[in-house]
Amino acid sequence: METALPGVQGFLYPNEIELQWSVLIVLYPFITGLVAGAFILASLERVFNVQAVKPTYRLALLTALAFLLVAPLPLQLHLGHPERSLEMYLTPHTSSAMAMFGFIYLWYLMAVLLLEIWLDYRKEIVLRAQSTPGMLGWIYKLMTLGSYNISPQSLEIDDKVGKFITVVGIPSAFLLHGYVGFIFGSIKANPWWSTPMMPIVFLFSAIVSGIAAVLLVYMLISFIQGRKTDMACLDTTARYLLYAFLIDFGLEMLDLIHRIYEADESFKTLDFMVHTQLYTSQVLLQIIFGTIVPIGLLALVQLISLSEAARKGIYVISGLLTLVGIFAMRWNVVIGGQLFSKSFLGYTTYKMEFATREGLLPTIILMLLPFAILWALVKLLPPWQDEAGHSHSS
Amino acid sequence: MSSRFKDQEHLIRMGVLLLAGIIVFFVLRGVMVPRDFGEYGHYRGGALEDNRARPAVYAGRKACEECHEEVVAARKGGRHAAVGCEACHGPLAKHASDPAAAKPGRPDAKTICLVCHLENVARPAKFPQVNPLDHGEGKACSDCHKPHQPKIS
Numbered sequence: 155m156e157t158a159l160p161g162v163q164g165f166l167y168p169n170e171i172e173l174q175w176s177v178l179i180v181l182y183p184f185i186t187g188l189v190a191g192a193f194i195l196a197s198l199e200r201v202f203n204v205q206a207v208k209p210t211y212r213l214a215l216l217t218a219l220a221f222l223l224v225a226p227l228p229l230q231l232h233l234g235h236p237e238r239s240l241e242m243y244l245t246p247h248t249s250s251a252m253a254m255f256g257f258i259y260l261w262y263l264m265a266v267l268l269l270e271i272w273l274d275y276r277k278e279i280v281l282r283a284q285s286t287p288g289m290l291g292w293i294y295k296l297m298t299l300g301s302y303n304i305s306p307q308s309l310e311i312d313d314k315v316g317k318f319i320t321v322v323g324i325p326s327a328f329l330l331h332g333y334v335g336f337i338f339g340s341i342k343a344n345p346w347w348s349t350p351m352m353p354i355v356f357l358f359s360a361i362v363s364g365i366a367a368v369l370l371v372y373m374l375i376s377f378i379q380g381r382k383t384d385m386a387c388l389d390t391t392a393r394y395l396l397y398a399f400l401i402d403f404g405l406e407m408l409d410l411i412h413r414i415y416e417a418d419e420s421f422k423t424l425d426f427m428v429h430t431q432l433y434t435s436q437v438l439l440q441i442i443f444g445t446i447v448p449i450g451l452l453a454l455v456q457l458i459s460l461s462e463a464a465r466k467g468i469y470v471i472s473g474l475l476t477l478v479g480i481f482a483m484r485w486n487v488v489i490g491g492q493l494f495s496k497s498f499l500g501y502t503t504y505k506m507e508f509a510t511r512e513g514l515l516p517t518i519i520l521m522l523l524p525f526a527i528l529w530a531l532v533k534l535l536p537p538w539q540d541e542a543g544h545s546h547s548s
Numbered sequence: 549m550s551s552r553f554k555d556q557e558h559l560i561r562m563g564v565l566l567l568a569g570i571i572v573f574f575v576l577r578g579v580m581v582p583r584d585f586g587e588y589g590h591y592r593g594g595a596l597e598d599n600r601a602r603p604a605v606y607a608g609r610k611a612c613e614e615c616h617e618e619v620v621a622a623r624k625g626g627r628h629a630a631v632g633c634e635a636c637h638g639p640l641a642k643h644a645s646d647p648a649a650a651k652p653g654r655p656d657a658k659t660i661c662l663v664c665h666l667e668n669v670a671r672p673a674k675f676p677q678v679n680p681l682d683h684g685e686g687k688a689c690s691d692c693h694k695p696h697q698p699k700i701s
Contacts, residue, residue: 168670
């Protein structure tokens, strides 16, 4: 029968024609992934004592915080009625994974990230509270909680407690993003999503995107501030990016091979979708340009000796491609999972709007917002110290 | 002992702050969550009574048929015989209880028919469906099809 609806092919159930989860739901796992990934990079230095990535430690924590503050906004914009989100805490629904996320979020924000940042910066906060005049000074004073003791003994205690929080923080970061994969993986009616691999794949892609984001932000801030980038740090971070990427790619390919070999009743439908509607975002953007090319570039740095400038160029290109690839992965999961009918007999199309509540414009604004927050955080709590031992604030 | 306490003082302050936050949360919860929440399930128990108290807006087909015998006769054997009156005419409980007080309006035949009959791949293939752009020349459906007996004979 001829269709009266543009963008619809074959048979669809009435509630499948229009996509319920928009680009905002693509943005949400992308942002939480950056949070988890950035934190795990910071933990490397703290727990495993990797000295080379030390220059990115504080920056990774601030990046994680900036993105974490924005993480619930796409959901609230998608759902509407943000005032109702408080109900999640007031009347917790323990059998709903989505409802319990509020507590994971709050735990990660309050008990892990804020506490770790506060402990790590406490010396600077106290020094600045004593020397900064005006409104800013009051903000620092508030952050000291009225305690100005920065004796070596107290800082040593901070270090120990901070380390403990980092150790607790790693499984918390895993929980934060593993949960996002769990939500998709547990939807048994949707064969594109329903796999126990989903939380693990989400987690490793989160680590990949977080490391790439911190690498790029570190280079960008160093460039803006006219500060020399620490090449040992960049090289080590890029090496971790490569390792994480190899594991992530391996897991995704395992999932793919398993699906191809198993070839269950949904396979033909999904295979057709990957070769048509999802071809650009899945095959080109996610797999070729977003995974194989950056892995190749990062591996090249390991295999042949390149100049500093060439390595930096490769890191920028592979970092950007990585972020595009991971965003495409989120897109393919969220949007791809809604393009085919559960009857396996038809397909719909996602038409993104622009200046609407769930359009491209709010998505761009929400993606830029963490950078504005990060800029303010870097001003308030500079991640690097100059030679004299004072934090650099410009 | 006292210097050790001094070195940990800021942590105690933070602990107290977090504890205060937790206490505020429980106080807020006590104030904001209705007493009857969770009485029967994950919702406010009183919501059932509130819903029950809302006036019914649909009268039901039987109420319509008590007075409109001529429509019952017109619909008999037709394709629309199984369709409820209020599916097209809207909720009419007020009209059923006092016919003079609330007179129902006539449904707009240009739009109401399309609610069911607009061409859509999701509908069964044998179900009558039209694309208004190439069927009916922009006229109201009721110009040709009688809504109570839609088949043109």
